[in-house]
Amino acid sequence: MDPELQREIEAHIHIETDRLISQGMSPAQARAAARRRFGNPTSTLETCYEQSRWMPGERFLQDLRYALRGMRRSPGFTTVAVTLLALGIGANTAIFSVMDAVLLKMLPIRNPQNLFIALPHADGRDQSSSYPVYRDLHDQQRSLASLFATSGETSVYRIRFPGDRYSAPAKVAVDMVSGKYFNVLGVEPRLGRFFTAEDDRNFGGSPVVVASHDFWQRQLRGDPAAVGSPIVLNSTTFTILGVAPRGFFGEAVGVGIDLWAPLTMQTAFAGEALKSRDSIWLKMFARPRDGVPLRQAEAELTALYRETMKREARPPRNMDTVYVRLIPGGKGWGGYPRLLEKPLKILMAMVGFVLLIACANIANLLLARGAARRREMGVRLALGCGRARLVRQMLTESLLLAVAGAALGLLVAQWGIRFIQALFVSAEEPIHVWIDTDWRVLAFTAAAGLLTGLLFGIAPALRASATPVASSLQAGGSRSVTGGRLWLSRSLVVTQVIFSLVVLVSAGLLVRSLRNLRGIDTGFDRTQTLVFGVNDFFNPDAKSLTPDRLRTVIERMEAVPGVRSASLSAYGLMAGARMNTEISHQDLPPGTKPIRLRVDSVSSGYFRTIGARILYGREFGVTDAGPNARAVVLSQSAARKLFGDQPPLGKLISLRPKFDAKTAFEVVGITADLRHDGLRDDSAPMLYAPLLRSGGNFQSAEFRIGAPVGTITPAIRNLFERENILVRDVLTLEERADATITMERTLASLATVFGILALAVSAAGLYGLLAYSTARRTSEIGVRLALGARQSRIVCQVLNEAVRLCALGVAVGLPVALAAARLTRSTLFGLEPTDPLTIAGTASVLLCTALLAAFVPAWRASRIDPAAALRHE
């Protein structure tokens, strides 16, 4: 308690006692009377103490109580505001959660800040490593605490559980890793155990795998007894050694690894690569040794790398540009973060604008509500409530709305995340991201809620507190506001139009870009061609695939009812794999460098089957088979690249660096350029060799079909099963093409959702403003109608206001929208961010929406009954 106050109170009672004595009371009476008049000193002390200590908190609680009461009293307003906020904040939280998972979050490993990628650089680009190179670095380095390697995702299509204990999936993603992979990452097994250093020494002798938690749940039914049970991958029987913890997907973000296997088991998954310096397939990770600077470790690795690279068949030309860098690896390593960064930033910006639109909208609702509450404010001010207190009270109400919106937003976000995750996983090339609501997401949502609460609350709060006391208390005061006070509401509507324009222009650009991509001429017919992805690189039957065998297979393929023609190819279209070869031709002066060209081997009828045009000459026929077949087909751009303007037909080409006329091939046909890798990729110059020359592995079977896909597919599957040909996937070329633009499709569909959201919210905002302003002008309109104004004129006037506001928003918003659209430039295809058609289209959509939103208030205004309106006054 405050001793000064205590002394003061004592003095007060003494003085009062003195006064009463001087009026003639006895000292005892006077003391008692003085005490009585003072009241309870302890209670005074307590009150003073409480108010000095608890006043802010107490007031806050009181504000909160008022706010809750206010919300209960206007459920309509509260519902609309909270719904808008939940949508806005939810969309932001959802996109941020994905961004967090893909770009921000560290891997779920021990000490992720201390994990580095050891990235070799040679011949002007970053390199993966061969196993011998990795072993050299691993065995000789001294400056790192540990160095390990991984292969990244390898797909396996031949999976079997002996005794059919579990159902086998069509495909598993395997990551081959060093024995100490899990140890160094610091991941603890959920079940069983992980690999050991021993597994690094047993070449081909450690048939063990670790299952991901997801795989264990999905395929092994979460069965603890699965640990120790066998699984056959390709033709090797592995034992399941353990299960990784939940949420651990390996070192690459976006790639869903099902199984980990030791590097030393590589031959079980593909041709022998452990001894070869030509197989470049490993990524390296490092943990630095305590006290050794990164620079020093990099210097040592660089020296070792240069040394081992000298032993390559073709060593790098300039050793000065060969080095190893250690770059932070705690966020993992994979293509997806790079692929998704731009789209996520675009979406983040869009949802940000959507939230701003929602804010402006709610601010307007609050203003309208504030006008309705003028009398309440006036009374409170008159009764001695401070204006600052009133502002705080109003802000508390806004923040309460924001908190409710943010809480609901978290729920909306969960739904949104599931939606995005479904988009990711349903893609032909699924993206696996572990999205969860971590502290960063919660902090983001809280900050978004707080900021929006302040943003939409501040103007209405200031306005309410500026209520003039006297006029607000006068009879009819709530109607005496003049039109001049609507400027704030109007500018908030214009703001909504501006931000809508920004969102809609970007969405429009992305949608039109997607249309451009889809409409592109790929050079082949995408709708009538069905493609079976067959076999894989590790095909045990590859040697038995002789030209005769292939010819028989093709004949049987063509005999399937509904198939018009069929073909086989080594790589095929949009399969993600490719081969480049160095070639030479007759016109190349001796001693010049050979030309690198992409090569595919295709059977007769290939171009007819995929619907590609032959521009000159012919395509492969049944005679282009056997060891004497000497025909090749070039794409148009390859012909130009090799022979310039000379007629290419009949020219001779060697499929090796040195030209040799005796073994050379003759150009028999020229095809149109094809987009082999997807819709975005430019057509590469291409050389086609006859597959039926020497036979061999093929990974694609094409069918030109004349019947629905669903009726043909089972027959072809049966055929391939009989022929012992593995089927990996079945897709039309259209579906394969779509798979190459998954990112663009996802981006465009989410952008469309946000665009529609922005449009709907601002239309509602405009509608609200017009409804409010015409309602307040009821008497004015009534007078005008009574004086003979035509209804159409009233309608025009309201529509005119809508168009003016919208046009102003578009005019102001255009530069903003153009600046924001620049963000999309790198993802756009076939149009510029300044595309006039998109901008004009967006502006007209906005204007039409404005007219639509204005129509109801306009119509209602024109139907005002003059007599009733005047009586109202």
Add this chain to the structure above:
Amino acid sequence: MRYDPDRLELLQGTLEMLILRTLVFGPLHGQAIGHAIQSRSDGEFLVEHGSLYPALQRLLAKGWLEAKWGTSDNNRKARFYRLTELGRKHLAAETSKWERLSAAIARVMNPSHGEQGA
């Protein structure tokens, strides 16, 4: 402890205004302020003197008053309160507001002015 916020605010606002008004003619100590309010209102406000002190503290906190220890007429140590420049301004504003309010209330309460609303 439950209190009715509306009534307390009325008391707070009004009491503060009355204290400020009492101090216009010069510094006074707590007892003198209480006595002055009571005698000038012809005893209409029976203010417990103890309730003055929380109000005085609030006024100090807002910077409308200053306080200094001094000696009273009958030689007792007492704490004297003085109106600051800020307090004087606030009082002026409050006074005009009060006049408008009481006039408005009078109009509303006077039945000859008709009912509220249209």
